[in-house]
Amino acid sequence: DAGITQSPRYKITETGRQVTLMCHQTWSHSYMFWYRQDLGHGLRLIYYSAAADITDKGEVPDGYVVSRSKTENFPLTLESATRSQTSVYFCASSEPTTSVRYNEQFFGPGTRLTVL
Amino acid sequence: EDQVTQSPEALRLQEGESSSLNCSYTVSGLRGLFWYRQDPGKGPEFLFTLYSAGEEKEKERLKATLTKKESFLHITAPKPEDSATYLCAVHYGGSQGNLIFGKGTKLSVKP
Secondary structure, X not given: OOOEEEEOOEEEEOOOOOEEEXXXXXXXXXXXXXXXXXXXXXXXXXXXXXXXXXEEEOOOOXXXXXXXXXXXXXXXXXXXXXXHHOEEEEEEEEOOOOOOOOOOOEEOOOEEEEEO | OOEEEEEOOEEEEEOOOOEEEEEEEEXXXXXXXXXXXXXXXXXXXXXXXXXXXXXXXXXXXXXXXXOOOEEEEEEOXXXXXXXXXXXXXXXXXXXXXXXXXXXXXXXXXXX
16 A cells, blocks of 8 residues: 555664664655654654655754665664653654645654663 | 744643643745644644645644634534644754654543
């Protein structure tokens, strides 16, 4: 089915390990986004991408790395996981926009990451 | 400081009891205000986009409205299946990265 998928859905890792969260979309949307959702903070933008090989930082990028070699994939890597990165991570995508009206984003099901 | 504030944090209604959720914002250069529904353990599900003051959108029992400083999500005669957390998000300025989510309103509808 068309849509946006994330893998794994659940991940437990240890402090200091590298972890990669995968995101795949079948809509051919230009924009893709990574968010984290924590109690008391709501959704916060980590990184986003306007197209293949174009990425930019969001509100909370420290400790994360992204890449986008293909339009449909947007992996998020935690190079050395810390306990503070325990969270639920959501990937999203959207169509290109005009300069004055931005389009809605469509979200994946999320990855629940626990760092011990 | 750019902010998005949702109220109340939680709302309990009886089935059929209509009410409204509020999203107030202080940003420059609104590019869109979005409402999402989120069920436990799932990703946010898109509901509405509003762009201009005075704009309204409807879907089943939900109606979203927008003014220059806030948006309301009106729920008419809610049913238990409307129970969820409702998120408001505001896109502003000249960058796709300028998106702020509110912390949400958790709605519970009792039969």
